[in-house]
Amino acid sequence: MSDAAYDIVIGLEVHVQLKTNTKLFCRCSTEFGNPPNTQTCPVCLGMPGSLPVMNSKAYFLGMKTALALNCRIPNYTKWDRKNYFYPDLPKGYQTSQFDLPMSEEGYLDIKSTKDEFEPRRVRIIRAHLEEDAGKSMHDEAAGRADSRIDLNRTGTPLLEIVSYPDMRSAVEAKAYMQELRLLLTYLDVSDCNMQEGSLRCDANVNLHIPTDDGMIATPIVEIKNMNSFRSVERGITYEAKRQYDVWKETGKVLGELPKQTRGWDDSAQVTRSQREKEESADYRYFPCPDLVPVVVTDEQIEEVRKEIVELPAMLRERLESDFGLTTYTADVIVNQGRGLVDYFLKLAAVSEDNKLAGNWVQGEVLRTLNELEITVDEFNMSPEQLAGLLKLIQSGDLDSSKAKSVFAVMLESGKSAADVVDEMGIEKVDQGELEDLCRQLIERNQRVVDDVKSGNEKAVGALIGQAKKENPNVNPGQVRQICLDIINDM
């Protein structure tokens, strides 16, 4: 929250495409990116006489996600029809869940490692299953040419996760989306690709503005078309400012205007009013007579709960408390996904140095993955190999800058740390030899001794430089420590 003259109040409706092989009510493939209208059948085309049969996997994935979001799963849930006409909705209704959703009342905790906001618990109203619509492509010159309709996506299972209006800034909304995406990735229930539309977000936004006559609320606006984390943040920021300006101009408050829908235009970086429909929406929800209710027992719910893996929040906690990582390091590693966490855990176990392992994973390993644009699964250096390098650091045989050079060669050659060290001609300097060298340098540099004695330990840096000139293989850290020890004993 900034020092702005208002509070932003944000609730998010997130649509998640579930990772099933087939659609929610028919057995057409859900694969993304195939030629238009090649993944349809009488059911998802809404052909006369066709009937839906529910995908058990979709229900399972929905339940798993809802449980991970701390939702309550009722024993009984049913299907309803949401009636409206649109050419990407061939039946003329969307099969969804209205008054008895499959889950209710959960939450997701968000926090910022950069102190952008106070830790917050975002409560979740409900998460329910519904079918996706197809895609309509409109001509630029609106109204002139036909719209083109592709029904491949029609019927893909969606989980709609609706939050309470608990977020108070665009950054929080973005953090919620990121944390939700991470959770979904850990659960392996969705591809979570915002560009491909497998994770979509609509935001309900309004402002609470303190005035002399008490607090007022601006009319709620739903923002659509935010297809990246950045656009979530920017769209909401823009909309808040816009609402404030409009309020200052018109004075209109909540209840005086109907709920408005605005689309985020990413290229223009503005929200635009979406054309008002001819009539106010009246979806005429009623129970779908073609689908029977779903009944689950408490035992079945517990069985699903058991399949939930360790979630990001718990993992961060564990990396801090059990492995001694900093909040920041734990956060960076966990946010990269389960793969990097597993890499870290293995590296920590083999290297027997949690902190060093954490720093290397968060540092060199992650940098390399980003540079090469690969995932940790595609990373060709095993934790065992990397542990070999860390051992050399631990023993003082390599300083960190040399270790980085060795790491780079290991990456290219696939060789072990020891082999690379040999090839690079990095020799281990004998401890006695090193001590002799340090004594000689101290004798030649009385001034450094005086400086150190007077409390300026940094002065010892001059000796490290000279030592490296004498013998390129010395470990600067070791030189520093030995020199300091000798001087202090003098």
Next chain:
Amino acid sequence: MSIIQKSATEQLALLQSGEITSAELTQAYLERINAVDTSVGAFLRVESETALAQAVKIDRKRKAGESLGKLAGLPVAIKDILCTINTPTTCGSRMLENFAPPYNATVVENLLAADAVILGRTNMDEFAMGSSTENSAYHPTYNPWDTSRIPGGSSGGAAACVSADMAPLSVGTDTGGSIRQPAALCGCVGLKPTYGRVSRYGLIAFASSLDQIGPLAKTVEDAALLMEVLAGYDPLDSTSVNIPVPAYSESVGKPLENLTLGVVEHHFGEGIDPEIESAVKQAIAIYESLGASIKNIELPHADYGIATYYIIAPCEASSNLARYDGAHYGYRADQAEVLAELAEDGSDEGPLVRMYRKTRSQGFGAEVQRRIMLGTYALSEGYYDAFYLKAQKVRRLIRKDYDQAFEQVDMIIGPVTANPAFAKGEKASDPMAMYLEDLYTVTANLAGVAGISLPCGFTENGLPIGLQLQAAPFQEEKLLRAAQMFQNATDFHTRRPEIS
């Protein structure tokens, strides 16, 4: 007696013994259709070529000693509401005039697997909405017993073609009485199975929670034979029930002992035609003479059946028929016309919405539009509780009435309709009068129970009268056996109309 006058069961025996071939039988029916259907109008399309080809194929299979299905070689007529792959399936509507589904309804698959010969598609009220078959977008169907009268509906073609010996068996659908009422008015046997007994996959929906497919035939054993093929669990229909199908055709001849029949006094109140009342009462007496005991029972909420039905069915229909919008299949209003109108009136309605409205107003007939309007209204904001929810609650009360009744009696016996077949056009301009045609039949659909209509007499004018038996869910076997008992004791089913 010519071959087409015989029952399907008799024809099957002749086919099996080799006395006739399927090709001969099919040909005989095609000739009959040719001769009389111009007066009756039972068929929308006769599929002579494919029927004969299928008949020849089955004859060849039989000759080769291959195993054959239960209906091997028997012609069957199909109501034009059941999807058949790459074959026009119009549902009696302009909207689907050029629609050929890319798939088969499950019952069509069942018929083909049973080696039936599909003769053609029978006429119906558009989207099964109506009780007279006058609402067909193509042509009306006339009652074979008096061609100035209607055959009932919506399965009017299905009943008329059996009654006029144009098909030994036919498949209809029943949402509020659409099998039983035309069966009664045309003097044949029609069974509305328990909801969930026959797969609805490929049945073009009118009201999904009420629709059921069932057989129409000249005799009870024929209905049993066809029912055996139609019934069964289907994983493609979530509302289909997975319980075994009894061998109806084998047990149908066994009389029931200790049969208790319930009579609802109310059925014989005001408004029932005296000739129907007396025929049904006589039928009850016949059952008594066959050893059945008769018990007076109450269905306290039956009077609310029509009101309940005319909320629930239109609500479901308004949603089921939303798909006919000209976007993906079926009729679409002329685009040039739509755009011209757009240029003319300058209202803010966009081209798509205009296309939708024009398409639907041109593609649907008046009755269909009326029901879509009613359903849309009853589901709309502010009215849902007063109409739809209220109707759902009364539906529960009606079901409970049946549950309580079936604790006391095996079946309920009564009339199918209050009046015999009425004159064409008589009720066409009075929708409420038409709706009341379903008075005795809708409650079975609302409750989901089974019901059968069978001939029990004729009026002085020679119009058939139907008797209705209703049984608890999945008691079709008993229902058929009880109906057969009556048929064995009477000869109403043997009479055939003279088509003028």
Next chain:
Amino acid sequence: MSLTRQDVEKVALLARLKFDEEQLDKMTDHMVQIVQYVHKLSELNTDDVEPMAHALDVHNALAEDVPRPSLSREEALKNAPKSDGEYFRVPAVLGE
């Protein structure tokens, strides 16, 4: 329960139907008549009655998540009033 011509017009838009003046009058008449008739349900007290959405007591009709062949694009578009061989085509969704 009153049902006006204006109500009927509004419902017609919701249902994507369109009537001329004469049809609208007739539709209003018929709907008023039918709505009056079905209103008899309000005579019944249904406070403690569970609504009945299905005629049978079945639940959990589920299918395995195993793909089955889809229709070819040709089959999918075959019944379309208008298509370009790839897409269904409809009059512009947007626009005036």
